Each structure stands twice: as structure tokens, then as C-alpha cells.
Amino acid sequence: MSPIKVGVVGLSVDGWFKNAHLPALQALSNSYTLTAAATSRQESADQVAEHYHIKSFGGSNSAEQLAQDADVNMVVVSVKTPLHKQIAMHAVNAKKAVFVEWPLGIGLQEAIELAEAAKANGIRTMIGLQxxxxxxxxxxxxxxxxxxxxxxxxxxxxxxxxxxxxxxxxxxxxxxxxxxxxxxxxxxxxxxxxxxxxxxxxxxxxxxxxxxxxxxxxxxxxxxxxxxxxxxxxxxxxxxxxxxxxxxxxxxxxxxxxxxxxxxxxxxxxxxxxxxxxxxxxxxxxxxxxxxxxxxxx
Structure with a gap:
């Protein structure tokens, strides 16, 4: 099977994802490959694209663009908790597998809504309780x-x-x-x-x-x-x-x-x-x- 194409919301040149998640993806290069990223600013998106040699989206609708991209099979949500639900829902609605860092959302209700949407769309999900x-x-x-x-x-x-x-x-x-x-x-x-x-x-x-x-x-x-x-x-x-x-x-x-x-x-x-x-x-x-x-x- 071809490696799963991973898109990351919240990837930066030097930040949490680089230290916490990227080593695992690199160690599992036969199974996963980093293909895209999304950040809230175009400047940081350009830096990420140049540094990692991947497709990168910047701006307020970058997470939605990434989720809909054909070169992304799985979306990783690596941003602050208040943004988890909105970004994860883009991936769920695009019927992409999604990995969300813990906490899943702000409170139980957001978690329930995400879980129900994922079940309705029949996608695989994972929460980062590492x-x-x-x-x-x-x-x-x-x-x-x-x-x-x-x-x-x-x-x-x-x-x-x-x-x-x-x-x-x-x-x-x-x-x-x-x-x-x-x-x-x-x-x-x-x-x-x-x-x-x-x-x-x-x-x-x-x-x-x-x-x-x-x-x-x-x-x-x-x-x-x-x-x-x-x-x-x-x-x-x-x-x-x-x-x-x-x-x-x-x-x-x-x-x-x-x-x-x-x-x-x-x-x-x-x-x-x-x-x-x-x-x-x-x-x-x-x-x-x-x-x-x-x-x-x-």
C-alpha cells in the first residue's frame, strides 16, 4: 500500500509539531508521508513550504483548503484547544481520517458533536492521548x-x-x-x-x-x-x-x-x-x- 498522505494544521518551522510529532512520522516513513500544511498566516505558510518542501496553505480558510486537498488522506490538528472543533470538523466533513491532539474540544458537548459527525461520515479518528x-x-x-x-x-x-x-x-x-x-x-x-x-x-x-x-x-x-x-x-x-x-x-x-x-x-x-x-x-x-x-x- 502507498503511504498515507498527512496534512498538518499548525505545522511550523520550529514548534510543537516539529518536536512532538514529526519524529514519529519520519520513523514511519513507509506508512506515512507529510504532504501538506496549513497555518493562519501566509508568511508562515510560505516558510513551511520552503522548509519541508510540501504544499502549504495560509490564511483564515487554510484548514478547510487542506482538508479538501486531494493530496491529503489524513488531517492532523495541532493547534490550541479553542480551535480544535472547527478545524477537525473540516476534516470530518471532507471524509478524511483525523488525528486531534488532546483535549479533543472545549468540554463534553464539542467532543460529542465531533464523535457523532465522524461516525456519520464513517471515518477513522484518533485522539492524541500519548x-x-x-x-x-x-x-x-x-x-x-x-x-x-x-x-x-x-x-x-x-x-x-x-x-x-x-x-x-x-x-x-x-x-x-x-x-x-x-x-x-x-x-x-x-x-x-x-x-x-x-x-x-x-x-x-x-x-x-x-x-x-x-x-x-x-x-x-x-x-x-x-x-x-x-x-x-x-x-x-x-x-x-x-x-x-x-x-x-x-x-x-x-x-x-x-x-x-x-x-x-x-x-x-x-x-x-x-x-x-x-x-x-x-x-x-x-x-x-x-x-x-x-x-x-x-
Whole structure:
């Protein structure tokens, strides 16, 4: 079969897609080939076309043009969350396969509308919940399925969001407005809870608590004070269908110096598995270090 022709909305010469997605496409060059891109500005579209030697569309209707192009079989949506639904719908209506980064949309209703439209058009879709593809998570899945630490008794995590603290990078300032759909709940917690249920199974019951304890934040580059409506504290506690108890606490901002940005423990009746990462508590992006005790389980 010929490689699937991929068109990317949000591709730039030096940005998120280049670092997060392009290496995977290049490693799978027998299956996928990058053929087109769309950006909101013609200037950046011209730069992308020259840099990658692909077709590129620029301007307000560039995403729709890309979706309708005959040289595109699959559309990748790699832009900010508020734009996900509109851009993904162009691909769905053009009956193209579509990959959308997580979160799928702003809230449940947008997700439902996209899912129903994709089903009605009979297309293949994928949401980028990539934590379960991390090598540490995949190895943990293998060990847990083999009962290497016995029956699971409990699991707990403490993680830092990175953003949603006292300071925020200019590029992330939009995340402080909850209406934009990119919050500590939807991003780090959303990715983490997908990894949790992948390893340990779904929740049977839970209680969740959220709070916005900071009413504002400072732009790191300029010192400007901006209002925050997004939650910066999240606690989820519950029981999994297996009977194991789970406790999750996410905090806004960066970790305290000298501590880990992510500490996740899975307790079995024959051992303990831990994941740790410096920086922030984004299990999908931090490549956590894994340890299993007793040491003979390695």
C-alpha cells in the first residue's frame, strides 16, 4: 500500500509539531508521508513550504483548503484547544481520517458533536492521548499484567501542572482562562488519568474537588499581571473496579526546588512500582523514571 498522505494544521518551522510529532512520522516513513500544511498566516505558510518542501496553505480558510486537498488522506490538528472543533470538523466533513491532539474540544458537548459527525461520515479518528505509548508506561503495563507486584491495593500521585501557578509563560497565558478549555484538569490530569485507567482499569466511584486559589498570575517575560479563572488545585479520590483505592493531587505551578514534579506510586501486595520525573507532572511528556521494588522484579 502507498503511504498515507498527512496534512498538518499548525505545522511550523520550529514548534510543537516539529518536536512532538514529526519524529514519529519520519520513523514511519513507509506508512506515512507529510504532504501538506496549513497555518493562519501566509508568511508562515510560505516558510513551511520552503522548509519541508510540501504544499502549504495560509490564511483564515487554510484548514478547510487542506482538508479538501486531494493530496491529503489524513488531517492532523495541532493547534490550541479553542480551535480544535472547527478545524477537525473540516476534516470530518471532507471524509478524511483525523488525528486531534488532546483535549479533543472545549468540554463534553464539542467532543460529542465531533464523535457523532465522524461516525456519520464513517471515518477513522484518533485522539492524541500519548502517555500510554511512553516506553515506561508500556513496560509497566507488561509487568502489571504479569502480576509482578501482585494484586493492586492502591495508587497515588502528586503532580505539578507547570502552568497555573504564580508565573506563566506568555505563550501559555490563554490557559488561565477556563473558557479556552486548556486547563490543569484537561491537560496534565486528562493525560494522567488515561494512563492510570490503561494500567489499572476504570474507576468504580470517585469524588473530585477543584479550586482556583490564585486569582491571577504574572507573565514571566513582561511582569504583566493577568486574571486567572482556571483551577490550580485538583484532588480526585476514589475506588477502581478492581477494588484498589486511588488518590490524585495536581497543583498549579512548578515543583518546589529539590523535589520531583511527578511522583506516582502503584502499590501491590507483593511490591511497589514508582514513576518519578523532574520538571512538571505531565506523564505524557516527562519520560518518567520507573522503579520496581523488590529489585528482583526488574
Amino acid at each position: 502517555a500510554r505509548q511512553d516506553l515506561a508506561i508500556r513496560k509497566a503495563k507488561q509487568l502489571l499484567d504479569q502480576k509482578k507486584i501482585g494484586n493492586i491495593l492502591s495508587t497515588n500521585l502528586i503532580g505539578y501542572g507547570g502552568s497555573w501557578g504564580a508565573q506563566v509563560q506568555q505563550r501559555d497565558a490563554y490557559t488561565l482562562d477556563e473558557k479556552n478549555g486548556t486547563t490543569m484538569i484537561t491537560v496534565p490530569f486528562g493525560h494522567f488519568v488515561d494512563a492510570l485507567v490503561y494500567l489499572l482499569g476504570e474507576f468504580d466511584s470517585l469524588h473530585a474537588y477543584r479550586a482556583t486559589t490564585r486569582t491571577g498570575s504574572t507573565i514571566a517575560e513582561t511582569g504583566e499581571k493577568i486574571k486567572s479563572t482556571a483551577p490550580d488545585q485538583l484532588v480526585v479520590q476514589g475506588q477502581l473496579k478492581s477494588g484498589a483505592l486511588a488518590s490524585v493531587h495536581y497543583k498549579g505551578g512548578a515543583q518546589v526546588p529539590g523535589t520531583e514534579g511527578l511522583v506516582w506510586e502503584i502499590e501491590g501486595d507483593e511490591g511497589i512500582m514508582t514513576f518519578k520525573a523532574a520538571g512538571v507532572g505531565h506523564v505524557q511528556a516527562s519520560s518518567p523514571r520507573t522503579n520496581v521494588s523488590p529489585s528482583w522484579l526488574h
